[in-house]
Amino acid sequence: MSTSNFVLFLVSGGLAIVGAIGTVASRKPLRAAVALLLHIIALAALYLTLHAELLAALQLLVYAGAIVVLFVFVIMLIGPAAEVPSNPRGKITRLLSLVVGGSVMATVSFALVGHTAPRLPMLRNEAGENIFGTVEGMGVAIYQQALVPFELVSAALLVAIIGAIAIARSRTPQEQAVVVERQAERIELAAARDAELAQATAKVGS
Amino acid sequence: MELWQIILAALLKIGFIIAVVVGAFAPVLVWAERRQSAMMQDRVGPHRAALTLPGWAVDLVDSTVRPLFAGAVLCGLVAALAGFGIFWEFVFSTEADSTFMGVSHEGLYILGAVATAVAGALFVGHKVHAGLVDAGGKVRIIGLLHPLADALKMIWKEDFVPPKADKFLHAIAPIITVIPAVLTFAVIPFSDTLFLDYLTDVVPRDGVIQGATVPMQVANLNVGILFIFAVAGTGVIGAAVGGYASDNKFSLLGGIRAASQMVSYEVALGLTLVPCFMIYDTLRLEEMVMWQHTHSFVPGFAGTWGIFLPPLTIGFILYLTAAIAETKRVPFDLPEGESELVGGYLTEYSGMKFGMFFTGEFVEVVALAAIAAIIFFGGWDVPFLFRSGFDLPGEWAFTVPLTDWVIADQILLQHWFVVVIQLVAFLGKIIALIFFQLTLRWSLPRFRYDQVMALCWKGLLPLSLVLILITGIGILVLNQ
Numbered sequence: 001m002s003t004s005n006f007v008l009f010l011v012s013g014g015l016a017i018v019g020a021i022g023t024v025a026s027r028k029p030l031r032a033a034v035a036l037l038l039h040i041i042a043l044a045a046l047y048l049t050l051h052a053e054l055l056a057a058l059q060l061l062v063y064a065g066a067i068v069v070l071f072v073f074v075i076m077l078i079g080p081a082a083e084v085p086s087n088p089r090g091k092i093t094r095l096l097s098l099v100v101g102g103s104v105m106a107t108v109s110f111a112l113v114g115h116t117a118p119r120l121p122m123l124r125n126e127a128g129e130n131i132f133g134t135v136e137g138m139g140v141a142i143y144q145q146a147l148v149p150f151e152l153v154s155a156a157l158l159v160a161i162i163g164a165i166a167i168a169r170s171r172t173p174q175e176q177a178v179v180v181e182r183q184a185e186r187i188e189l190a191a192a193r194d195a196e197l198a199q200a201t202a203k204v205g206s
Numbered sequence: 207m208e209l210w211q212i213i214l215a216a217l218l219k220i221g222f223i224i225a226v227v228v229g230a231f232a233p234v235l236v237w238a239e240r241r242q243s244a245m246m247q248d249r250v251g252p253h254r255a256a257l258t259l260p261g262w263a264v265d266l267v268d269s270t271v272r273p274l275f276a277g278a279v280l281c282g283l284v285a286a287l288a289g290f291g292i293f294w295e296f297v298f299s300t301e302a303d304s305t306f307m308g309v310s311h312e313g314l315y316i317l318g319a320v321a322t323a324v325a326g327a328l329f330v331g332h333k334v335h336a337g338l339v340d341a342g343g344k345v346r347i348i349g350l351l352h353p354l355a356d357a358l359k360m361i362w363k364e365d366f367v368p369p370k371a372d373k374f375l376h377a378i379a380p381i382i383t384v385i386p387a388v389l390t391f392a393v394i395p396f397s398d399t400l401f402l403d404y405l406t407d408v409v410p411r412d413g414v415i416q417g418a419t420v421p422m423q424v425a426n427l428n429v430g431i432l433f434i435f436a437v438a439g440t441g442v443i444g445a446a447v448g449g450y451a452s453d454n455k456f457s458l459l460g461g462i463r464a465a466s467q468m469v470s471y472e473v474a475l476g477l478t479l480v481p482c483f484m485i486y487d488t489l490r491l492e493e494m495v496m497w498q499h500t501h502s503f504v505p506g507f508a509g510t511w512g513i514f515l516p517p518l519t520i521g522f523i524l525y526l527t528a529a530i531a532e533t534k535r536v537p538f539d540l541p542e543g544e545s546e547l548v549g550g551y552l553t554e555y556s557g558m559k560f561g562m563f564f565t566g567e568f569v570e571v572v573a574l575a576a577i578a579a580i581i582f583f584g585g586w587d588v589p590f591l592f593r594s595g596f597d598l599p600g601e602w603a604f605t606v607p608l609t610d611w612v613i614a615d616q617i618l619l620q621h622w623f624v625v626v627i628q629l630v631a632f633l634g635k636i637i638a639l640i641f642f643q644l645t646l647r648w649s650l651p652r653f654r655y656d657q658v659m660a661l662c663w664k665g666l667l668p669l670s671l672v673l674i675l676i677t678g679i680g681i682l683v684l685n686q
Contacts (some may be wrong), residue, residue, distance in 0.1 A: 030375055030450050037382075037443060044436075057432040065439020069469050072446045076462055134428040135489055 005049050012045035027084050029075045033068055040064050052133040211402075211418070219424045223391045226633070231640075232568040233353035239644050241349060246648050252352035259343035268339045274332040281325035288318035312609050360561035368453045368554050375451035380555070380562035383444030386437045387569040393433050394576050395423040395492040397586040397628035398593065405622045411594040422586075422625070423492060430489035434577065435476055438532075441566070442468040445534075445541065448563070449551035460550025464534060464541035467658060471531040474666040478524040481517050481670075481677040482581050491577075495585035506599040508592070511584040517677045522582045524670055529574040530643060531658065533567060537650040538658055571640060579635040586628035595619035 019039025026032040040063045047056035122130050123137045131137035142150050171179065237252055244251025259267070291307065291314045309317065338345065345351070367376055401409060403417035427433050442465055449461015486494045499509045512518040531538040542550030549555075552563055579585060590598050596617040603614040619627075653661070 028372065030372070030447060034375065034378065034382075034443070034447060037440070041440070053428045054432070057429040057436040060436035061432065061439055065436065065442065065472065066469070069439075069442050069446065069465055072443055072450070073462070073465055073469075076446060076450050076458060076465070079458075135432075 008045065008049045012042045012049065015039075016042035016046065027086070029083065030072065033071045033075060036071070037064055037068050040068065050133070054133060054135050054138045215420050216424060219422070222396075223424065224388070227391055227569055227572055228388065228565060231572045231636075232565055233357070234350070235568050235571065235640060235644075236353045236356070236564075237350055238641065239647065240352070242644055243648050252349040253346060255349070255351040255355035256341075256344035256346045257351065259338070259345065261343070264339060264343035267335050267343075271332060271335045271339065274328050274335060278325050278328035278332055281321045281328060285318050285321035285325055288314050288321060292318065312611070315606070315609065357561065360558050363557040365557035365559060366554075371453040371554065372451040375447050376554075377559070379444050379448030379451060380559045380566070381444075382447060383441055384562045384566035384569070386439075386441040386444075387566045387573060389437045390434045390570075390573040391576070392425040393423060393427055393430055393491055394573075394580065395421070395495060395585060396632055397422045397625045400625055401621060406620050408595065408618045409593050409621050411592045411597070421492065422629075426490075426492075428490070430491050430493075431479065431483075431577070432489060434573070435472070438570070438573075439472055441570070442472070444563075444566070445551050448555065452551070452554035454554050456547045456549070457551050457553045460541045460547045460553070463547075463655065464551055467534065467538065467541060467662075468532060470659060470662045471528050471666075474662050474670060475525065475528040475532055477667065477670040477674065478521055478528055479581065480674050481521050482512060484674070484677050484681060485512075485515065485518065491580050491585070495580055495587060498584040499587045507589065508597075509584065509587055509589070511582065511587070513582040517673060517680065518582060520673060521670075522578070524666055524673070525578060525582070526643075527661075528666055529578065530646065531662065533570050533574060535567075535571070535643070536647045537652050539652065540655045540658055543652060571643065572636060575636045575639040575643070576632075578639050579632060583635050583639075585635075586632040588627060588631045591624065591627060591631075593621070593624060595624060 016039050019035050019037075019042055022035030023032045023039060026035055040059060044056040044059040044064075047053075047059060123132050123140060125131045125136060125140075131140070240252045243249075288309075291309065292311070295311060295314070305311075367373055400420040400422060401415050401417055402420060404415070409415060425433075429436075445464035445468070446461045449457045449459075449464065452458075482494070483489055486497045488494060488497070494512075498511055501510055502508055503510050503515075513522050534541050541547075542552055547553070552560060555563060590596050596619065598615040598617075600615055603612050605612050
């Protein structure tokens, strides 16, 4: 890793940690969203140090441009109700959670020290240039090397979208009419049963 | 190239962009817009800001008014005499090297041109001086000082924050808006590649040139235009956060409107440009310009601008609509519609924080106009201008009467001059596109909010998807 890359890594990595802590620690939801924005931008910068330009652009496009906006939007619609009340847990609980969380992080870090990621074969185009991380390289990876999983994932997303629409949509007039009809039937049935019951009790009473 | 040269070039380019976009385009844009609105509504417009000259300077200016006029008349007479000389010689001269009142034919042409130019300059000077004296020594420069006065006012105005507002978010929202707007210019190419070693030479028209080169854009990214979309998408949050943090119902409603409108139109904006990527076969803006510079479909022309390709003509209309909506300007300015929401998410902003929102909006207008100029109008491409200079169609040469001066179809130019012409052409295209947007702004009434949303999701989005399909089919058929 060259010096400039290392400095970039330190700066963007530090900003990512600051953003992540801000997201979790902030009481005010919108401040948490802005901290998340900082975290996402820092992550995009980290991708840039790894020569994954397209991934960095997509990170900003999808997460900063769509997901954070969605969060902000929901927070604005909910309004003051989105504010978190102060933490009711006691000191010992907090200390315990800190210890557990810290030990998990330490375990993962120790496991990763000295471990290097496996070297993948370089992606090269017809001219023999290294196209890792470029638009071309991503296209080759998604649409040639991993076409079937990619299509399966997009099918799954499509199903999820259709399901969400099916759950969230309102009833059409015809469906509404059917519902009303059934309700009326049920009410009639209940009334008939009530009448029978009343007759029966009257007989028993007499 | 040395490292320090690269860093210096990058700093110079960044400085140029900030000076041109934030320093020149944004204020002039504000001025042009107000001027136009004043013209349409029959008001004086931005005209009051002035620098007042001291009394003795006014007297000095006054004393030069008459000499300037006299000089202009004199130069005009000389020019008329030179013109008459050319006519006289053309009609009555029999010898090739005869003279008119002791002046040669070439001398007459030069004298006529110079005298006309000087007469024009002196006449304009006379008008300006007389106007200055009439105004009592107030320098107004057709109202161009007004944006400057506005900027100074904003810097020193009180920065009011509502008492119950979230001060941190209230302060950070304008920053989130203005930074992405300026950042988009990082990947925009302002002219063809500059060859440092051959600045004063005529470089060959085709082929590879060795030596140090400076690409005329700040960042040469592989993702190209995706970078612009990625960065611009962040700008949405600024308006939303500003609206929420102001502790004001109008601001909140304006922020919600701004966020939903910008998110919706960002999708349409991206999709309207997809046919261009398919045709140009690249995402890099400099390669898009190069494609238009080198691909010709009409005999006689060396290049074709994107707007002359049928799918992109429709694409341009869709893009322009989406771009105006994306910048939240009339007729799509619902987020700050003053008849409903006072000032929308800007209601509680004052001073330079408001100024930053304002600058961000105008810089965004310039950025989207620059993208349109690059993708649909050839960027820095000037018809018949190549690396070597102008090469007009055909093979011809024209001799100026009575002289041996020849004007031919090829005009060779030095490299630096070609680059300057391309730069000026690009800036001119941006200005023309912005001016078109301004004219729209003062001509169209505002939409209703549901109409804005319906136009995006039921109009632009399906249309651009259909356009992508048609372009794909066209490319497949033409490539067979």
